Amino acid sequence: MGNNVTMRDIAARLGVSSVTISKALNDKEGVSDELKQKIKEVAEEMGYRFNTLAKSMKEGQAYNIGVIIPERFTGEIQSFYLKFYQHIARVLDQHQYSGILHILSSEDEDHNVLPRIYYDKKVDGLLILGQISNDYINLLNRIEIPIVYIDFYNEDAEADTVITDNFSGVYEMTNHLIKNGHKEIGFVGNIYSTSSIQDRFLGYYKSLLEHKLPLNQAYIINDRDDRGKYIDLEMPEKLPTAFVCNCDQIAYNLINKLNSLGYRVPEDCSVVGFDNDIYAQIAEPKLTTVEVDIEEMSRTAVNLIISKLKSKQKKWEQVSVKGKIVYRNSVKQLNES
Amino acid sequence: MGNNVTMRDIAARLGVSSVTISKALNDKEGVSDELKQKIKEVAEEMGYRFNTLAKSMKEGQAYNIGVIIPERFTGEIQSFYLKFYQHIARVLDQHQYSGILHILSSEDEDHNVLPRIYYDKKVDGLLILGQISNDYINLLNRIEIPIVYIDFYNEDAEADTVITDNFSGVYEMTNHLIKNGHKEIGFVGNIYSTSSIQDRFLGYYKSLLEHKLPLNQAYIINDRDDRGKYIDLEMPEKLPTAFVCNCDQIAYNLINKLNSLGYRVPEDCSVVGFDNDIYAQIAEPKLTTVEVDIEEMSRTAVNLIISKLKSKQKKWEQVSVKGKIVYRNSVKQLNES
DNA sequence: CTGAAAGCGCTTACAG
DNA sequence: CTGAAAGCGCTTACAG
Structure with a gap:
């Protein structure tokens, strides 16, 4: 395996110019098939490795x-x-x-x-x-x-x-809950935190609107501070029948919170997430969620x-x-x- | 923010050569402090960005x-x-x-x-x-x-x-178990799979040897096939009082397995892991484990x-x-x- | 089909 | 302290 083999070296060995080598190796016009073939063989044999740096410099592109x-x-x-x-x-x-x-x-x-x-x-x-x-x-x-x-x-x-598509993902998920008979549905997430969470919230809200279901502020639970750090989830006095969480990790935390309060999921309260990450799989029960492609x-x-x-x-x-x-x-x- | 400003451009502006620019920007000898200072200011002002590609080509290093x-x-x-x-x-x-x-x-x-x-x-x-x-x-x-x-x-x-240091990590962990009164300790891992697992196994074995504890083959549980794919854990008829697992994920799986068999951890059987990854934290109970630095x-x-x-x-x-x-x-x- | 010349933007001797 | 020259390894445009 030769170390610093350049096109010039191949050219010298074959008695042609490095321009020809360049053309052959890049499959460009202007070299006979026979010579092109020969050049590729010799390049391989000499352990030639293309130098991207040189190309990059010429083109001003780092790739x-x-x-x-x-x-x-x-x-x-x-x-x-x-x-x-x-x-x-x-x-x-x-x-x-x-x-x-x-x-x-x-x-x-x-x-x-x-x-x-x-x-x-x-x-x-x-x-x-x-x-x-x-x-x-x-x-x-x-x-x-x-x-x-x-x-x-x-x-x-x-x-x-x-x-x-955060909006339609949560929209469809909320429709799914409603189709299963849920009428009191909460949302967990700081809706001022990121645009994703906002859109997920709006998808949830649209589904409620379409089904003439009220948006109950007591069911909107904050999950993080402005820097994105998770905070303790404050549960409302009376639980809805289902929670739409802005992500799986929060859904996972929510389930733990509900369990610690003596509620079972999904028997007492349903929970859905978003992301289909590891939290969806380790949660008990496993989460119905939206998978990001x-x-x-x-x-x-x-x-x-x-x-x-x-x-x-x-x-x-x-x-x-x-x-x-x-x-x-x-x-x-x-x-x- | 100029686009393609080169050293030559800076040189032209200041009426010096690009060699001088190069020296100044790289803090090399041979430029007066005054000029060096001036050059840096102008470079900044012109929005100059260093071209690593050119340097790389010269040196044959891609960085x-x-x-x-x-x-x-x-x-x-x-x-x-x-x-x-x-x-x-x-x-x-x-x-x-x-x-x-x-x-x-x-x-x-x-x-x-x-x-x-x-x-x-x-x-x-x-x-x-x-x-x-x-x-x-x-x-x-x-x-x-x-x-x-x-x-x-x-x-x-x-x-x-x-x-x-797989060997000493598991060695000390096993010592810890023995110090806590455990005498029947199993090991979970395919000891032919990777050198890490082998060393962890040997650390475990050394601790047994030092304490004159027998190595019971029935307590050595395989966890993966030769390609590294996890397999179902086969439990021995009679359980040891503790298991040393070659990694947290397997420890997590083992706990689930034990639970499904009706055993509680650590009451009926202690389990320790290795890695301190997410599985150590989501396991119930949380795992005593070795953290890789x-x-x-x-x-x-x-x-x-x-x-x-x-x-x-x-x-x-x-x-x-x-x-x-x-x-x-x-x-x-x-x-x- | 093949090649001599110039250039990409730096840096490294070396000379002044 | 400052700079002219050469070169890193390719590619492009042009000439033969």
Whole structure:
């Protein structure tokens, strides 16, 4: 396995020019099939490895995409975005790009510090995974490399965005509860916290409206403070027959809370979640929930950013990818069917 | 924010040469402090961003490290290595390097296909996270870029390795059980599966030996097949008073198994794990377990590979990083103290 | 079908 | 303290 074999070395061995080698190895026009074949064989034999750096320099493209995840989403157990990143990395690889993960520290986010990979021109574009502060978004909007936001959106920013269809996911889930006879349905989540939670809440609300069911403020339970930190869930005096939770982890916490108060799920109260992450599976009973289509979202986001790289003029777009309901055992049927 | 500002542009503006700009921006000798200061200001003002690509090409260094995780370790809930990767990415960033994640598909592993990032010279070195097949290790040993293996080792390979101190972790954990009066202690894990599990088993065995306790084969429970896939745990006729599990997930599964058989933990049988991952926290009762020091291991591995990059002659070394026991509620005290 | 020339944006000697 | 020259390994546009 030769170490630093270059196109010039192959050229010298074959008595041709390095231009010809370049053409042959890139399957371009202008080399006879015979010679092309020969060149590929010799390249293989000499252990030639293509030097992306040189190509990159020539083209001004690094063939890397930065993937930014705010630190607070990477805590002890919150692995959703890390899992997301894994899928993105794969899709990127299929397009001959690489993904460089950057965990955005709270400090850098607060002080509007851009990641080093941007300043060093190591990346051609940025994928932002998870809601960040509006100030930081404004900062990002001023830089010239393409950016695609994933899993949240900001109504002020005219930016490319790939989100899961929170609204219709929870809307359909709430319909499902109502179809099963539930009339008093609560919602758990800080509806001022993120746009995702807001949309999920609105999907829930739309379902209530459509079925002429009242929105009972006592049934709207806050689950986190403004920094996204979970707080203790305060239960209302009288329980609804079901709770729609903004995510599985909160549903899991809610079940524990209900159990500690002597209630059984779903016998005394039904609980549904969102995400279909590990909490949906370890909850007892297992959660009926909405599964986010991470793969489709990854594909969409990567296609978006690569097409923006190819033609800078492309208009921005917002894509929402449908999830699907996963039926398990956390919902009790109240009516006859 | 200028787009393609180069050193030459700054040089032109100031009427000096680009060599001087390079020296000033890199804080090298040979530029007066005054000029250096001025250059930095103008660079900032013009929105100059350093082009790593050019530097990389000159030096033949990409300033990227590939991080390889075998696909089978990235399943639905197995996020341990992903979490590991996150720490590695951070430490790398502190050294001005970037980490590029590559999930090694089972197919590529079986067919000895090296990742594209290697063939494209996108990375200067490789960090291998999690046990891979011996064939693949042999393949890796033949390539010329530095490699550091993390969280497992292969006795055949004279390779740089960073592992958690499995042996002493389980050894101390077993001592802890014995100190609490346990004399019949089982072990759960396929001891032919990975070197980590083997070492954990040996730590357990050493503790038994030291305390003159017999090794009862009926108490050694297999937990996975040769591909690492979990299998149903077969319980012995008569239970020991405690089980040492090779990881938290298996401990979690074991508790469920015991519960389904009508046994309570720790009242009827104590259970301890290893890793202190999410399974240790969601288990009921919470697990007494050994915590792997991911941060320290990440730092060590990154330092190792960067020092190998700097001096290729460095001899290989194997570092084992101590974990520490986390005491929770899954162990019953059998004796008076 | 094949190749000589120029250039991508830096850095490293070396000369002044 | 400052700079002209050469080179890292490719690719592009042009000429033959």
